[in-house]
Amino acid sequence: MTDPVIDLNADLGEGFGRWSLTDDDSLLSVVTSANVACGFHAGDPSTMRRVCAMAAERGVGIGAQVSYRDLAGFGRRPMEVPREELADEVAYQIGALEAFARAAGARVSYVKPHGALYNRAAVDEEQAAAVVDGIRFAGADLPVLGLPGSRLHAAAEKAGLPVVSEAFADRAYTADGTLVSRRLPGAVVSDPAEVIRRSVRLALEGVVTALDGEHVGVRARSLCLHGDTPGAAELARAVRTELEAAGVRVEAFV
Template sequence: MAFTIDLNADLGEGFGRWTLTEDEALLSVVTSANVACGFHAGDPSTMRRVCELAVEHGVRIGAQVSYRDLAGFGRRAMEVPADELADEVAYQIGALDVFARAAGARVSYVKPHGALYNRTVTDEEQASAVVTGVVLAGGQLPVLGLPGSLLLRAAAAAGLEPVAEAFADRAYTAQGGLVPRSIPGSVLHEPAAVLGQALSLAARQSVTAVTGERLPVTARSICLHGDTPGAAQAGLRVRRELIRAGVELRAFT
């Protein structure tokens, strides 16, 4: 059986003179780029540069929206009123789209980052606020999120395309959620483990939870975290082995 999957990664996660992600190397691996829009990381020059590189590599540009939390890299829990969050999501999409258009492309989809991503799995108000922000920004942009999340449900209800994703380098709970980063082992660092999980997700549509259960996971995109040390090298290996296994790598947009 032939399988098609999108590979996405978080890119542009630097600020000023500080850099984190191996943007150019990762853009030779992925088919979709989740570009930081300045709220958890990223600045105008970084956003412009990543958009230009993405276009050069034929990679789709996605807006990775976040809570306004540069100090905490967008991974701290925050209480943001729904109307304010919607405005901030629209603001981030619009800012990135300026640079995407200047590079000859457009923002193709939206994905929340960090604490906002996790919050929208179960919080209906915050999930709806993100979707409202996407609609406010204009266009019918697909929304990337965890399978079964309230975010994807809200996106579908608003007439947007919900796109389920899975993670090659994150551990899963028995309920199909991501193991919190505060728990040891929540992030997979061993290249063999990342590769094995990516192959299982793409070809078998399943993942093994930390408690040993085999979970069905139907996803159209697989995420590789760009801020993990050695991400580009691990991603290149994942890409090569997926292709070798007969998996077609293609952007979902």
């Protein structure tokens, strides 16, 4: 029997100008994949270049975290964007990050939507197709990181793109395996000990307890640790330590 294996991904580069939200340097010493903000919900050219350079130096996979054009709302506000326009914006973001990844001697190796786009593409066939269109416009058959069983993964598979399933240790789930909206109480798991317990269980058993107490199967190759929570780097390090102590190999999926 092979040892269980999991990737650890985190949202990085989530700042703008002199404002910084994530501890990129510390998180890049723990995670194996970096979801880099591409300027639409956070991030700017200098931040993108810096994070790509650090990720390449440390052998961390670089992913384009694409978003609705919503800098003021941090990409978490629902938006109505036509399919063709959204596809163009997704391709634009991937292309921008690819330039900085190449300058660092690396490449963009996957795509993950952010915030409201992530949630919408999980259940909306049209928006999911727009994300996939954008990836194809960008000229690469990049893997798509997202919720297992989502509309996004269905659209990606239909287009011949690889899919990678992820789970969230610090987000509450509904009984149907989707994430609880951040607008609702209890949507974010804030107790570090609970986040660690959930991480190990997800990696070993592929199960998470939903907000209503029901046990939900979530088989995932990657585990997301949010970089914008207080003490994110320390928590990520503790999660990795406990995973490895439980016999889980932590390595990138690409």
